[in-house]
Amino acid sequence: MTSPEIVFEEVSKFYGDVLGVNRVTLRIPPGITSLVGPNGSGKTTLMNLMTGLIHPGRGAITVRGLSPRDPERLMRITGYATQYDAAPRGTTGFQFVSTGLLLYGYSQTEAERRAWKALERVSLTEAADRKVAAYSKGMRQRVRLAHAIAHDPEVLVLDEPLNGLDPLVRAETIALFREFAGQGRHVVLSSHVLQEVDVISDQVILIANGTIIAEGQIRSVREEIHEHPSQFLIRCRDASRIASLLFEEDYITEIKLNQDRLGLLVWTRSRQEFSRALTRIALDGHSIESVLAGDENVDALYEYLIGGGR
Amino acid sequence: MNTATLRQVWTIAKLQLRRVFFAKRSLWVYLLALFPSVIFIGHGIDATLDKNRWASRITPAAVLDSIQTGETDEAVLARAGTPINDRRWRHREEDREHRYLMYYDGKRRVNLSFESGILQGRSARTLIDFEEDRLVYAGVFQYFYLRLAIFFGCLGIFMNLFRGEMLDKTLHFWFLVPARREVLLAGKYLAGLIAATLIFTIGATICFGAMLWPQDPAEVQAYWQQNGPSHLFWYGAAAALGCVGYGSVFLAAGLLLRNPIVPAVVLLLWEGINGFLPAMLQKLSVLYYVQSLCPVPPPMDSDVPALMRLLLAPAEPASAGTAILGLLGVTALVLWSASRAVRKLEINYGTD
Numbered sequence: 001m002t003s004p005e006i007v008f009e010e011v012s013k014f015y016g017d018v019l020g021v022n023r024v025t026l027r028i029p030p031g032i033t034s035l036v037g038p039n040g041s042g043k044t045t046l047m048n049l050m051t052g053l054i055h056p057g058r059g060a061i062t063v064r065g066l067s068p069r070d071p072e073r074l075m076r077i078t079g080y081a082t083q084y085d086a087a088p089r090g091t092t093g094f095q096f097v098s099t100g101l102l103l104y105g106y107s108q109t110e111a112e113r114r115a116w117k118a119l120e121r122v123s124l125t126e127a128a129d130r131k132v133a134a135y136s137k138g139m140r141q142r143v144r145l146a147h148a149i150a151h152d153p154e155v156l157v158l159d160e161p162l163n164g165l166d167p168l169v170r171a172e173t174i175a176l177f178r179e180f181a182g183q184g185r186h187v188v189l190s191s192h193v194l195q196e197v198d199v200i201s202d203q204v205i206l207i208a209n210g211t212i213i214a215e216g217q218i219r220s221v222r223e224e225i226h227e228h229p230s231q232f233l234i235r236c237r238d239a240s241r242i243a244s245l246l247f248e249e250d251y252i253t254e255i256k257l258n259q260d261r262l263g264l265l266v267w268t269r270s271r272q273e274f275s276r277a278l279t280r281i282a283l284d285g286h287s288i289e290s291v292l293a294g295d296e297n298v299d300a301l302y303e304y305l306i307g308g309g310r
Numbered sequence: 311m312n313t314a315t316l317r318q319v320w321t322i323a324k325l326q327l328r329r330v331f332f333a334k335r336s337l338w339v340y341l342l343a344l345f346p347s348v349i350f351i352g353h354g355i356d357a358t359l360d361k362n363r364w365a366s367r368i369t370p371a372a373v374l375d376s377i378q379t380g381e382t383d384e385a386v387l388a389r390a391g392t393p394i395n396d397r398r399w400r401h402r403e404e405d406r407e408h409r410y411l412m413y414y415d416g417k418r419r420v421n422l423s424f425e426s427g428i429l430q431g432r433s434a435r436t437l438i439d440f441e442e443d444r445l446v447y448a449g450v451f452q453y454f455y456l457r458l459a460i461f462f463g464c465l466g467i468f469m470n471l472f473r474g475e476m477l478d479k480t481l482h483f484w485f486l487v488p489a490r491r492e493v494l495l496a497g498k499y500l501a502g503l504i505a506a507t508l509i510f511t512i513g514a515t516i517c518f519g520a521m522l523w524p525q526d527p528a529e530v531q532a533y534w535q536q537n538g539p540s541h542l543f544w545y546g547a548a549a550a551l552g553c554v555g556y557g558s559v560f561l562a563a564g565l566l567l568r569n570p571i572v573p574a575v576v577l578l579l580w581e582g583i584n585g586f587l588p589a590m591l592q593k594l595s596v597l598y599y600v601q602s603l604c605p606v607p608p609p610m611d612s613d614v615p616a617l618m619r620l621l622l623a624p625a626e627p628a629s630a631g632t633a634i635l636g637l638l639g640v641t642a643l644v645l646w647s648a649s650r651a652v653r654k655l656e657i658n659y660g661t662d
Contacts, residue, residue, distance in 0.1 A: 015658060053485055054656040075488040084659060086483030088329050102321050103487040105314065 004064055005029055006050055006155070006186060011059030013045055013210075020045040021210040024059070028188060031202035032181045035190040042210040043190040044083070047157050050188070051080045063155055064186075076104070079148030080157040085140055086147075087132040093119065093143045094128040097150050104151050118150035119143075123172060137164035145173065149180075156180055158189040174200050229253045229267035231294035232274065237287045239264050245286075249277050265294065318489050322497025323504065330467060330505040335474070339466050339506075342459040343513025346450045347520045350443075354524035357438045364394045364414040371415040377432065383409055383424045394419075440525045440533070447521045448606035451514060451545055456552055456600055457581070460510050464556035465574050467506050471498040472655070473564040479659045491652045499561055499645065506553035511546045518542055541605040544630075548603040551637050555596030558641040562648035565655060593628075599637040602627040 006028040013020035021042040035043040048054045049061055052068030052075075061067070066074045087096040097118055101111035119128050122142040127135065132143060141164050148156060156177075162170055177187045177200060191197050197204055198218060206214040236242050243255045243264055251274065254267040268274040282288050330336060369390050377386055387393075395412035409424040414437075423431045436442070475481040484494050522530050530538075556577075563573035581597040592598050628636060 048657065051486065053482055054658060055654070071485065072488050072490050072493075075486055078486075080482075080486050082482055084479040084482065086480045088480065090332070099325055100483070100487070102325065103318070103489065105318065105321075105488075 004184070006064070006188070007060075007062045008046075008049075009060045011049060011056045011061055013049060013054060013056050019210045020054075021049070021207075024210075024212055026205065026212060026215060028186065028205075029203070030181065030184050030186050032177055032187045032189070032200055034197040034201040034204045035188065035207060036192065036197055036204055037190075037207035038192060041207045043207060044159055045210070046207070047080065047082075047159055047188065047190065050155075051075075051078060051157055053080075076151070077154040078157065079151065079153035079155070081141075081144040081148040081159065081161060083159045085132065085144070087143070089133060091132055092129050093124055093132055093135065093139075093146070096132055096143060097147050100147050101150055106151075114150050114152075115146075118146040121149065121176060122146045123169060138166060138169060141165060142169065142173075145176075149176075153185070155186040156188070158187070160191060161189050162191060229269050230271050230274075232266045232268065233292045233294045234264045234266060234278075235262060235289040235291075236264065237262065237289075242281055242286055242288070245281055246274075246277065249273065315490075315493055318493050319497045319500060322484070322489065322494060323500040326471070326498050326501035327505060330471075330501055333470070335466060335470060336505075339463040339509055342463050343509045344516065345459075346454055347513065347517040349450075350447075350517055350520035351523075353443075354438075354520060357524050360414075360419075360437060367392065367394050367414065368416045369393075369413045371418070374413055374415050374418075374420045374434075377422065377429065379429050379431065381429045383411065383427050383429070386411065386422060386429065438524050438526070440529045443521050443525065444606060445609045447518060448604065449608040450517065451548075452601060452604055452608040455510065455514055455549060456597060456604075459513070460506070460549060460552040461556055461578070461581075462574070463510060464502075464506055464553055465560050465570060468499075468502045468557045468560035469564040469570045469573075471502050471561060471564060472652070473568070473570065476657070476659070482657050485657060491655070492649045495561075495645075495649055495652045499557065499648075502561065503553055503557050506557055507550045510549045510553060514545055514549045515542065518545065537605070544603055544605040547634075548600045551603065551634065552596060552600045554641050555600065555637050558644040558648070559596065562644050562651065565648055565651040593636055594640060596637065596640065599628060599633040599640075602633040603630055 006026070008024045008026040011024045012022050019042075024042075024046065035046060037043050045054065049056055050063055050068060052071050055069065063074060064077060066077070068074055087093075091099070094112075094115055098108075098111045098115035101114050102108070104111075106114065116125070116128070119125050122145050124139060124142045124146060127139055132140065135143065141161065145158065145161060148158065161177075162173060165173060177189070181187050181202065201218065203216055204214075204218055205212060234242065239257055239261050243257055246252050246255060246264075246266060249268075251270040252266060252268050256265040258264065266274070278288065278291060373390050377390065390411075390413055393411040394414050395410070398407060398409040400407050406426045409427070411422045411424070413420045413422070417438075418434045418436050420432060420434045422429055423433075472481065475484070484498075485491075487494075489497075522533075559577060560570075560573065563570070563577075567573055581595055584592055584595045584598055587595075627633075
């Protein structure tokens with residue numbers, strides 16, 4: 001039985017002397033996985049490696065049990081929307097998607113039917129007969145997505161797929177990703193718009209300088225990096241007194257008092273110990289109105305992990 | 311190769327063909343292929359116009375042949391009648407009158423040159439000389455088509471199949487389909503070959519037709535009954551095999567090198583010095599084989615320097631069978647290297 005995962009084992013890729021990715025080991029299960037990292041971090045390199053556009057200098061990759069060096073089988077189950085337009089000059093959106101399908105061995109009729117269906121799924125039927133060169137950035141993004149999904153792949157790889165989409169289309173596109181993921185398929189996408197990743201991903205892979213620095217569900221990733229303090233916002237009446245009590249705990253690294261003196265921003269190395277301490281303080285009669293985790297979104301993670309953290 | 315693979319090769323070739331035929335960068339390839347036809351058509355139109363213009367003033371050839379040096383212009387005019395052209399001028403320093411009379415006998419244009427009324431010299435030129443035009447065509451085919459047009463046309467077409475798409479950032483379209491890289495290579499090569507062969511064989515055939523068009527119909531008919539079809543076939547075959555050979559070389563070069571100028575210069579030099587190379591190395595040349603297939607040797611003036619003569623003529627032409635098999639052998643070797651290169655080819659348009 002073939003593995004339903006995308007597996008990277010000790011994969012390294014250099015472009016001459018320039019590092020692409022270094023000793024990457026990953027197991028990507030089905031669902032929506034986001035690759036997050038700044039420009040030049042290696043996101044596209046990982047995507048190109050898993051689709052066989054480039055080959056690793058060392059290590060091994062399998063995509064649902066298939067090698068990227070076997071495009072004949074791999075590309076039947078994989079659709080990849082790159083950042084670049086592949087449509088020849090003068091081609092309409094419909095022609096671009098349908099001619100691509102001919103290379104999969106579909107008949108002209110079947111290719112046209114599938115192309116139309118794919119364009120419908122990305123809400124591009126009205127512009128289907130217009131030339132791709134005349135499309136807006138968002139429309140180009142959608143026609144690339146239509147091209148990638150037209151053969152109904154099990155693995156969908158998308159490089160910055162939400163760039164340039166208006167809010168309505170973005171919501172539709174995210175719904176499409178969820179539908180794909182819900183059917184047990186892989187949707188691997190890259191983004192540096194972190195809020196998008198936060199909302200849509202089942203798991204996230206954080207990458208910087210060609211190295212994976214964290215992977216998993218966003219909450220799990222946050223917990224994995226226990227060496228970085230977690231941030232909590234506490235609303236309370238006696239902020240100064242609570243701050244002094246918390247400072248007695250050695251896992252508390254920093255406390256900031258709000259200007260209204262009704263709130264605290266606390267950095268802790270141990271979420272569990274911090275939770276227990278807060279319970280004790282509350283039981284001692286100090287009024288605590290609310291406790292909010294301040295850094296469970298990807299922005300905060302990103303700041304910690306890639307931007308250097310605190 | 312099974313049927314499915316062959317069908318895939320053909321699908322790739324069909325899609326690629328549209329890109330080759332209708333690309334803006336193909337325009338100069340069409341111009342290269344058709345340029346000699348324009349010259350031959352121009353020559354034909356010029357000769358036909360002259361023939362029609364002078365048709366009413368034909369002087370019998372026997373009369374023109376009887377005119378001897380030393381005769382006076384008045385005597386010539388009395389015997390031959392009104393010329394088709396009569397020009398005279400006086401040289402100021404020498405104080406002598408010069409006169410040129412031009413006659414037409416239905417085939418030849420005869421120029422008579424007089425000084426002070428006495429015939430000093432005569433020259434004749436056939437308006438349309440089939441023999442000469444066929445030699446000129448042989449020269450145009452070998453020196454222009456084989457050495458320049460097909461060479462640079464294939465450079466433009468085949469280098470762009472991979473390198474051009476890499477520059478346009480569209481190559482991933484082909485790499486992301488369920489086809490082995492070798493199949494992709496075969497499909498693209500087939501597309502380039504069909505395009506180049508059609509463009510250059512049609513170009514050379516139009517040029518051949520343009521050469522025949524103004525000739526005497528009786529001569530043309532006789533030619534068609536003898537060597538005409540065979541000549542046309544071998545010119546077409548040489549053009550097509552030139553595309554086969556150069557196409558494979560430039561396809562491989564497009565996979566291995568970034569800059570097309572480098573392989574172009576190296577190959578041009580290699581093909582150029584072919585005549586100096588040992589017999590074994592001569593066989594590693596496209597030009598060596600395709601020149602051997604040409605049915606008419608190109609004209610070579612007797613005053614051409616020996617070095618130039620060596621550069622322009624194949625040292626020892628191969629037989630047709632050897633030439634075809636040799637060229638296909640060289641092509642297979644080059645395509646095999648290209649298939650190894652395409653398997654390793656990576657797409658990297660820029661940083662991520």
